[in-house]
Amino acid sequence: MTAWLSFVAVGVLASLGAALLRVWRGPGRADRMMGAQLAGTSGVAVLMLLAPVEGWAALDVALTLSLFGALAAVGFVKAVSADGGGDPEEDDEGIVEPPPAGGASDG
Amino acid sequence: MGDLATYAFTGIGLVFFAAGSAGLLRFPDVFSRLHALTKADNLGLGFIALGTSFQAGSWRDVALLALIWGLMLLAAATVSQLIARDALRERDGE
Numbered sequence A: 001m002t003a004w005l006s007f008v009a010v011g012v013l014a015s016l017g018a019a020l021l022r023v024w025r026g027p028g029r030a031d032r033m034m035g036a037q038l039a040g041t042s043g044v045a046v047l048m049l050l051a052p053v054e055g056w057a058a059l060d061v062a063l064t065l066s067l068f069g070a071l072a073a074v075g076f077v078k079a080v081s082a083d084g085g086g087d088p089e090e091d092d093e094g095i096v097e098p099p100p101a102g103g104a105s106d107g
Numbered sequence B: 001m002g003d004l005a006t007y008a009f010t011g012i013g014l015v016f017f018a019a020g021s022a023g024l025l026r027f028p029d030v031f032s033r034l035h036a037l038t039k040a041d042n043l044g045l046g047f048i049a050l051g052t053s054f055q056a057g058s059w060r061d062v063a064l065l066a067l068i069w070g071l072m073l074l075a076a077a078t079v080s081q082l083i084a085r086d087a088l089r090e091r092d093g094e
Helices: A002-025 A029-054 A058-080 B002-026 B030-053 B059-093
Strands: none
Touching: A002 A029, A002 B002, A002 B030, A029 A058, A029 B002, A029 B030, A029 B059, A058 B059, B002 B030, B030 B059
16 A cells, blocks of 8 residues: 555656646746646645655645645735736736637636 | 555546646646646546545544645635736736
């Protein structure tokens, strides 16, 4: 059982490698943020897998890490806006017309 | 019986994780990558949580696993909206 859980944990670390590759190669800042989000998710997955092996305290660490993942993205979006206040609704009119590709038209 | 379930579910979870990460690398567009990232990977996380819960000694651990997965789902939902908004603005706004 321990060997299998460690094997799956290594597989999840490979996806962490994919996330870092995305961070390195990502053209836009949004891609790099996605890599960070995947790093958080795979970190939580590794901790979950190793909990039965190393001890169930790892779950508390996974809980904290999952919260950081969410707040990292909020920090990213807030830092992007001009005054750092970063209310996503503040300059909604910045988007002149709905995107041609039928993307998510908000508001 | 419990071990068999753990083998099966963590295996399925790994498959979804690999699919999500492969999608993150291979998809051409920011928005399609978001789908791969937030949906496939979280499903993989859910299966891994389910598989690990068979090994849990006490119900507290099972509840903690479910809570972690729930928080990750919430995080993924909000993160994908925030990132998509930012990518949309970057493409059209500035």
